Structures are given as structure tokens and as C-alpha cells.
Amino acid sequence: MLLTHRMDTPLSHETLDRRFRKNLLVATALLSTVVVAAWVVNALVTPSIALDDIRIAQVHRGQIANTINASGVVIPMHEEQVSSPIQTRVAKVHVKPGQEVAAGELLLELDDHTILLAMDNLKEQIAQQENRVQGLTLEMGQKLKQLVSDIELLELDLQSAQVKLGRYQKLGTLGATSAADLLAAELAVKRHEIQIRQHRESIVDTRRTTETNIEGARLQKSIFQKQLAQQQHLQSQTQVRAPFAGMLTWLLAEEGASLSTGQLVARISELRNYRVEASVSDFYARYLSAGQQVRVEYSGQALAGQVHTILPEIQNGTVKLLVDLEQPNHPMLRNKLRVDANIITDHKADTLIAENGPAFNGKGRQELYVIEGGKAHKRVLEVGLGDGKAIEILAGAKLGDRIVISDISRFKHLSSIKVTE
Numbered sequence: 001m002l003l004t005h006r007m008d009t010p011l012s013h014e015t016l017d018r019r020f021r022k023n024l025l026v027a028t029a030l031l032s033t034v035v036v037a038a039w040v041v042n043a044l045v046t047p048s049i050a051l052d053d054i055r056i057a058q059v060h061r062g063q064i065a066n067t068i069n070a071s072g073v074v075i076p077m078h079e080e081q082v083s084s085p086i087q088t089r090v091a092k093v094h095v096k097p098g099q100e101v102a103a104g105e106l107l108l109e110l111d112d113h114t115i116l117l118a119m120d121n122l123k124e125q126i127a128q129q130e131n132r133v134q135g136l137t138l139e140m141g142q143k144l145k146q147l148v149s150d151i152e153l154l155e156l157d158l159q160s161a162q163v164k165l166g167r168y169q170k171l172g173t174l175g176a177t178s179a180a181d182l183l184a185a186e187l188a189v190k191r192h193e194i195q196i197r198q199h200r201e202s203i204v205d206t207r208r209t210t211e212t213n214i215e216g217a218r219l220q221k222s223i224f225q226k227q228l229a230q231q232q233h234l235q236s237q238t239q240v241r242a243p244f245a246g247m248l249t250w251l252l253a254e255e256g257a258s259l260s261t262g263q264l265v266a267r268i269s270e271l272r273n274y275r276v277e278a279s280v281s282d283f284y285a286r287y288l289s290a291g292q293q294v295r296v297e298y299s300g301q302a303l304a305g306q307v308h309t310i311l312p313e314i315q316n317g318t319v320k321l322l323v324d325l326e327q328p329n330h331p332m333l334r335n336k337l338r339v340d341a342n343i344i345t346d347h348k349a350d351t352l353i354a355e356n357g358p359a360f361n362g363k364g365r366q367e368l369y370v371i372e373g374g375k376a377h378k379r380v381l382e383v384g385l386g387d388g389k390a391i392e393i394l395a396g397a398k399l400g401d402r403i404v405i406s407d408i409s410r411f412k413h414l415s416s417i418k419v420t421e
Helices: 013-045 113-174 179-237 282-287
Strands: 048-050 056-058 060-076 079-083 088-093 106-110 239-241 246-251 264-269 274-281 293-298 301-315 318-325 338-355 364-372 375-386 390-395 402-404 416-420
Touching: 056 338, 060 293, 060 375, 060 390, 106 246, 106 264, 113 179, 179 239, 274 282, 274 293, 274 301, 274 338, 282 301, 282 318, 293 318, 338 375, 364 416
Parallel strands: 048 416
Antiparallel strands: 056 402, 060 274, 060 338, 079 264, 088 106, 106 239, 246 264, 274 318, 293 301, 293 338, 301 318, 338 390, 364 375, 364 402, 375 390, 375 416
């Protein structure tokens, strides 16, 4: 076997240079490919949003009012409820719900049978008291006449006794009569004087007692007369009439229906003048006060008003307030119409503002996106007053900045978003 020995020969400089250039070109090509691939991947992975798919508001200067948004319902300025005066039933119905009625127009007739019976009974009792007064007056006259007659007879007896006493006194000075006869004559005079005095006192007592009884009868008669007047008033109320001209918004229209005392039978509402009953969360109760300006809105129309009354009772976490309108007879107003009531609690004349949108979340610091150089960059903005349509920008954005006001919370984890035309 033949063994050969091979020794490596050194490479020339040209070969080494050529190999180096080749490796450099390969590395450069690979790097370029990686960069291009990374750019393509980044372009494919980085989220973007179309400009036409979002709402943008530009920061500008203007005036703004801070408002509390409340839900409202239009109600009549004047509404009156008519109730049953007694426990009875509906006898006859003359109108229909929803009908316009004139003041004093007959709506319902209620059964007044029990009232008529009570009135007849009271009239009888009044007549009895009148008869009693007449009887007491006649009785007193007869008693007084008898007493006066008795006094006249007693006065004659007194005169006779006085004459007899005078005769006995003269005889006594002569010793022609006994002391017993004189004493008897003196006692007879005193007895007649006492009887006359007693009869005169009886006249006074009889007159006083009878007048007291007559006054009691007259008082009882007056009580019955007042009760009769009350029953007559109740009887007039069984003729249920419209208290003023308006619309019959509700009516118990079932003839024969039983009614309890005080039960609602009809509701009349004024046709031309309205106000708004607004409801707002009790969280805002401390910011509300009478006299605050209110902007009432419905279907693109706005009416000015002001808070008239804040109802003290809180129900189901809401406060109710009554709003008077500057145009209570505006054509758009309808009974029970639902409207938006914006209660103005503060106002600024010259400040940075932007159109309001879903991206804003009340007052205070919050993160929103501001468009710069084809991207929406996340910023922390300080938000102030808001009136539902516009909102005040206190810090974080300057005049002319464009803020994304659409709800893009799905991108909230990103610091920036690409915006495409």
C-alpha cells in the first residue's frame, strides 16, 4: 500500500478578499431581509383606525355652562283632581275621557239618595227646635202672667194687713188690745211682704231659666242648620262639574261603580300652559337650588326655564323638581311628553372647550387620544365643566388640538394608534 502525504498550501490574499466580500454581501442581504420583514410584520401587527370611523373634536375657545342632566316630563301648570264627597256610586256619566270641557260643565252625577234622607232628617230636627222655642216662649209668658196676677193679689192682702196692723197699733197705745193680737198683725204683714218678694224672684228665675232653654234650642237649631248646609254642599258636589276649562285627562266612566269617600272620579288639566317635572339622582341634590336656569330640550328644540321648586322627598334615589318655562304655551309642549332637562349650575364665558363625546367620562383627570402626525397618542387631560354638548379642557391639550371623542376603549392598552385616511 502506497501512502501519500498532502500538505495544506496557504491561501492567497485575493482569495481571502473575495471570500470576505462574499460573506459581507450575504450578511447585508440577510440584514436587509430581516429589516424589511420586521417592517412588514410591524405594519401588519400595529393596530390602526380609519379617520372616517372616529369622531374628532378640535379644541377651541368659547363659553360653557356646567349642567346636571335630568329626565323630565311635561305636566300641566294647573291640574285639579275631583273626588267623591261621600260613599256612593256613579249614577250617570255625561262626558268621555280626553274630551275638552268648559268651566262648570257637568261631568258625572253621583247617587245622592243618602244625602237627601239626611237633609230631610235635619229639616225635621230644625222644625222641632223651632217649635220648642215657640213652646218655651208661650210657657214663659203664661208663667209670668200667673206670677204677676199672684203678686197683685198679694199686694192687696198686704195692704189689708197693713191697715189692720195700724189699727191694732193705735189700740195698743190706748191699752185696748192684747200684745198677741198686735204681734199677729205684724207677722201677717211680714208674711205678705215675703210672699210678694218670692213671687218677684220667681219672675226673674222663670225668665232666666226659660231664656236659657230657648237659647239652647236656638243653638241646637243653628247646629242642625249648619249640618243641613253641609249636606246641601255635599249634595251639590254629587253633580260633578269641571272646575275650569281644560281637558278631561281621566274619568271614572263606569255607571254604577261604587265609590268610597275621597275616591278620585275625575282629573282636569289646563290645556295651554305647561311646566316640567324633572327627576335627577339624589347624588346631585346638594348642587340644586331654586332659581337655577334650565335648558329643556326635545327633538332638537330647546326651551329656557328655571327651577321653581325642589320637592323635599327623595324616592328611589331620585330628587324631583318643578321647572317653570319662559314659554309655557310653546307649540311643541304636550301633556306627558318626555324631555331632557339640563340644569345649569355654573358658567364660564371664555375657556378652552371641545365637543363632548363617549370618550369623556365626567370631570377630572382622564386618558384620551390626541391626533398628531397620523397617529392618535394617549394623553392625560384635565376635564372641567360640561353641558352635555361641550366640555371644558383645563389641561393636557392646547388650542387647535384634535381629540378623539369616539369610544375607542378597545385600544386603551396602547399608547398610540395609527390613524389612516
